[in-house]
Amino acid sequence: MWRYVARKLLAAIPVLLGAALLAFMILHxxxxxxxxxxxxxxxxxxxxxxIRRKLGLDQPFAVQYLRFVASSAKGEFGRSIRTGxxxxxxxxxxxxxTIELAVASLIxxxxxxxxxxxxxxxxxxxxxxxxxxxxxxxxxxxPTFWLxxxxxxxxxxxxxxxxxxxxxxxxxxxxxxxxILMPAIALGTPSAAIIARLTRSSLLDVLRQDxxxxxxxxxxxxxxxxxxxxxxNALIPVVTVVGLRLGALLGGAVxxxxxxxxxxxxxxxxxAISSRDYPMVQGTMMIVALVFVLVNLGVDLLYALVxxxxxxE
Amino acid sequence: xxxxxxxxxxxxAVILLLxxxxxxxxxxxxxxxxxxxxxVTVFDPLRIQEAPTSFVADMIYDxxxxxxxxxxxxxxxAERWKTSPDRRTWTFSLRKGVKFHDGSDFDASVVEWHLKxxxxxxxxxxxxxxxxxxxxxxxVDSHTIALTLTEPNVAFLEFVLLTxxxxxxxxxxxxxxGAEFPFKPIGTGPYRWSQWIQxxxxxxxxxxxxxxxxxxTDRIVIRPVLDVNTGVIELETGGLHFILRASREDLDRxxxxxxFKVHRVPTYRIxxxxxxxxxxxxxxxxxxxxxxHALNVPQIVNALAGGMAIPVDTTLPVESKLHPxxxxxxxxxxxxxxxxxxxTEAGWRPGxxxxxxxxxRTLQFVLHSPNGRYFADKEISEVIxxxxxxxxxxxxxxVMEWAAFLAEVRAGKFDAAFLGWNQSSGEPSxxxxxxxxxxxxxxxxxxxxxxxxxxxxxxLIAFSEGRRMLLYNRAVDIINKHAWYVPISNEFKVAVTTSxxxxxxxxxxxxxxxxxxxx
Numbered sequence: 001m002w003r004y005v006a007r008k009l010l011a012a013i014p015v016l017l018g019a020a021l022l023a024f025m026i027l028h029x030x031x032x033x034x035x036x037x038x039x040x041x042x043x044x045x046x047x048x049x050x051i052r053r054k055l056g057l058d059q060p061f062a063v064q065y066l067r068f069v070a071s072s073a074k075g076e077f078g079r080s081i082r083t084g085x086x087x088x089x090x091x092x093x094x095x096x097x098t099i100e101l102a103v104a105s106l107i108x109x110x111x112x113x114x115x116x117x118x119x120x121x122x123x124x125x126x127x128x129x130x131x132x133x134x135x136x137x138x139x140x141x142x143p144t145f146w147l148x149x150x151x152x153x154x155x156x157x158x159x160x161x162x163x164x165x166x167x168x169x170x171x172x173x174x175x176x177x178x179x180i181l182m183p184a185i186a187l188g189t190p191s192a193a194i195i196a197r198l199t200r201s202s203l204l205d206v207l208r209q210d211x212x213x214x215x216x217x218x219x220x221x222x223x224x225x226x227x228x229x230x231x232x233n234a235l236i237p238v239v240t241v242v243g244l245r246l247g248a249l250l251g252g253a254v255x256x257x258x259x260x261x262x263x264x265x266x267x268x269x270x271x272a273i274s275s276r277d278y279p280m281v282q283g284t285m286m287i288v289a290l291v292f293v294l295v296n297l298g299v300d301l302l303y304a305l306v307x308x309x310x311x312x313e
Numbered sequence: 314x315x316x317x318x319x320x321x322x323x324x325x326a327v328i329l330l331l332x333x334x335x336x337x338x339x340x341x342x343x344x345x346x347x348x349x350x351x352x353v354t355v356f357d358p359l360r361i362q363e364a365p366t367s368f369v370a371d372m373i374y375d376x377x378x379x380x381x382x383x384x385x386x387x388x389x390x391a392e393r394w395k396t397s398p399d400r401r402t403w404t405f406s407l408r409k410g411v412k413f414h415d416g417s418d419f420d421a422s423v424v425e426w427h428l429k430x431x432x433x434x435x436x437x438x439x440x441x442x443x444x445x446x447x448x449x450x451x452x453v454d455s456h457t458i459a460l461t462l463t464e465p466n467v468a469f470l471e472f473v474l475l476t477x478x479x480x481x482x483x484x485x486x487x488x489x490x491g492a493e494f495p496f497k498p499i500g501t502g503p504y505r506w507s508q509w510i511q512x513x514x515x516x517x518x519x520x521x522x523x524x525x526x527x528x529x530t531d532r533i534v535i536r537p538v539l540d541v542n543t544g545v546i547e548l549e550t551g552g553l554h555f556i557l558r559a560s561r562e563d564l565d566r567x568x569x570x571x572x573f574k575v576h577r578v579p580t581y582r583i584x585x586x587x588x589x590x591x592x593x594x595x596x597x598x599x600x601x602x603x604x605x606h607a608l609n610v611p612q613i614v615n616a617l618a619g620g621m622a623i624p625v626d627t628t629l630p631v632e633s634k635l636h637p638x639x640x641x642x643x644x645x646x647x648x649x650x651x652x653x654x655x656x657t658e659a660g661w662r663p664g665x666x667x668x669x670x671x672x673x674r675t676l677q678f679v680l681h682s683p684n685g686r687y688f689a690d691k692e693i694s695e696v697i698x699x700x701x702x703x704x705x706x707x708x709x710x711x712v713m714e715w716a717a718f719l720a721e722v723r724a725g726k727f728d729a730a731f732l733g734w735n736q737s738s739g740e741p742s743x744x745x746x747x748x749x750x751x752x753x754x755x756x757x758x759x760x761x762x763x764x765x766x767x768x769x770x771x772x773l774i775a776f777s778e779g780r781r782m783l784l785y786n787r788a789v790d791i792i793n794k795h796a797w798y799v800p801i802s803n804e805f806k807v808a809v810t811t812s813x814x815x816x817x818x819x820x821x822x823x824x825x826x827x828x829x830x831x832x
Contacts, residue, residue, distance in 0.1 A: 261538045
């Protein structure tokens with residue numbers, strides 16, 4: 001298994017370099033001058049030129065990219081054009097918050113999604129099934145920003161139970177838990193909907209298998225049949241999707257972070273793109289890509305746990 | 314039974330968790346929480362360019378002179394100043410006994426060090442070119458410094474010392490903090506830097522040794538609240554005491570709610586359509602005049618931005634003390650017939666679909682517009698494009714992301730563009746020189762008029778206010794006669810506070826948070 005892990009990690013290197021190069025090229029190809037944005041709208045052209053030279057933005061594209069790669073090899077990921085700080089430090093200050101939010105929303109999504117999926121699958125074509133399916137459809141279709149504002153109106157404005165925005169502390173403190181609840185619900189709802197639909201269809205397939213019929217024929221109670229025999233097999237595709245969702249949540253929490261002023265990397269990336277902060281965008285992309293690769297690797301390894309027939313050589 | 318008890322206990326725990334801690338969000342003591350539209354970035358005065366950072370910096374640093382709430386210039390770290398008879402040398406008498414937050418002394422050597430730093434090309438400050446009007450720095454004594462300019466400049470204080478690079482930081486901090494210097498600001502201001510949690514909050518503590526009147530609040534907390542609607546909900550639920558922006562609908566709603574105070578005042582932010590005289594169809598003055606006549610700007614602005622901006626007929630802020638009087642300069646009243654006849658005079662005849670043509674050319678243009686950079690920018694651009702059809706012009710709005718928009722506009726690659734110009738004072742040279750003088754830094758379309766240049770030059774060296782009033786009146790008149798711009802609006806500075814907050818004076822000139830306190 002370790003050889004498999006090492007091979008996967010080695011294969012990640014070109015993926016990371018490619019992600020950074022892609023981000024770098026897209027930003028360079030789009031119009032906009034970072035030196036001008038840093039100098040300010042009011043600055044004279046002479047000052048803008050001076051800043052461009054100082055930041056090395058007058059160097060050829062390849063030189064700028066190679067500098068970034070060299071800096072990344074040292075684990076620094078370049079220096080932000082906008083703030084002058086190491087990208088590693090800025091991302092390091094915020095990425096744990098994004099991970100925290102993504103994990104919290106995923107936990108909610110898995111609990112709600114799997115539960116709704118099971119309910120729908122064990123009682124197909126009943127009011128429970130239709131209710132769960134409708135809720136899943138609504139969950140996928142609801143825009144995150146709108147859901148976020150609705151949650152805020154209900155829980156902050158009308159009920160006064162939760163703080164409207166911001167991160168009040170780590171989630172194991174009361175204030176921290178209260179502050180993460182709404183963003184986690186808003187971010188996790190579409191994932192919960194996807195997981196619910198997938199769990200339902202996967203479980204329905206499994207419930208038609210012979211071994212399930214055998215388990216029932218042996219006289220096992222329904223809870224054991226579902227929970228012990230059927231669900232475990234039905235969860236394999238769900239685990240794949242959960243892994244992919246975690247990756248997507250890490251890189252795609254931009255809107256939720258914006259609405260709830262959550263101090264994660266989503267808002268950092270948006271600001272970096274609008275200020276053409278090349279190293280910050282590249283560095284963040286590279287770090288997100290790395291986490292994505294690691295999550296996928298983790299999911300691959302999880303298969304073996306869920307299904308003992310799967311082994312890695 | 315045991316399971317039922319467990320369920321009840323769990324339910325109680327959830328209720329306590331969710332609802333039992335409501336009181337903690339209420340403000341405690343003299344702490345005021347302000348919502349900022351973004352997180353702060355760098356506090357090295359040489360590099361402060363963004364409003365969310367500069368308004369925080371203003372509480373930590375002091376400049377030599379400071380704008381007063383009524384828009385005048387008053388003393389700060391300089392107690393007084395005088396100019397030499399040839400108007401080139403400005404001598405500042407510095408306040409004695411002032412200490413930086415790190416305990417180091419403020420004196421003329423710190424001012425000299427700071428100014429030389431701004432001027433040093435290696436520092437890469439975006440303000441360097443502005444400061445280059447300082448030709449020589451002379452320390453007269455430990456608390457007197459003289460700055461000799463390359464040429465007389467009446468607006469020197471506004472142009473140079475009242476920029477963000479005019480804040481004086483601690484030299485000791487610069488020498489000891491190294492790379493951390495831009496992120497741990499040490500000034501002489503009313504508040505000291507206490508804590509910054511990236512993306513979450515900045516905490517400022519009252520400076521007990523402040524040389525001026527002691528701030529009334531112990532602590533100011535600044536929280537980045539990125540979404541404008543979230544900011545309003547935070548204010549309404551007590552998470553914030555002060556917000557600097559809200560939607561027009563929310564402002565109207567909150568102004569009727571006794572729990573809040575809504576503040577609005579026209580400030581030094583001008584919005585206008587720049588017509589590019591280097592490209593057709595606006596290379597013809599008659600076409601530029603025609604579009605000015607074709608648009609009912611007051612109606613458009615009042616409908617789309619009423620309460621957030623007022624319509625204007627010049628590119629000078631209405632709060633500028635040298636704004637010429639109505640009737641003393643050329644304006645273009647809304648007159649569709651006049652617009653049509655001007656276009657006919659210019660050779661544009663009505664063609665198919667009502668769009669005018671000259672030979673095989675159609676009277677059409679593209680209006681570049683940002684989206685959300687200025688209040689209702691895209692919406693105003695769309696209405697303008699719609700309205701000019703009435704006089705036979707075809708127009709298409711090109712909405713662009715800000716950085717891309719700025720790149721195209723600065724390169725002069727546009728027919729017409731919705732633009733804005735913000736300054737921190739109404740000093741007319743800060744608006745008219747950049748926008749209309751030959752080679753001005755906001756003159757993106759190579760506008761040039763030697764007579765206007767001469768007037769603007771004289772405006773900078775005429776030290777009599779009456780003379781300056783006359784000169785800028787003529788300048789505004791000339792600019793309007795050229796019809797290089799369609800003046801659109803003067804945006805308001807907006808703030809909403811809880812009604813418990815006292816002592817805040819809403820001024821276009823600056824924010825003074827030292828007088829604020831909670832009842």
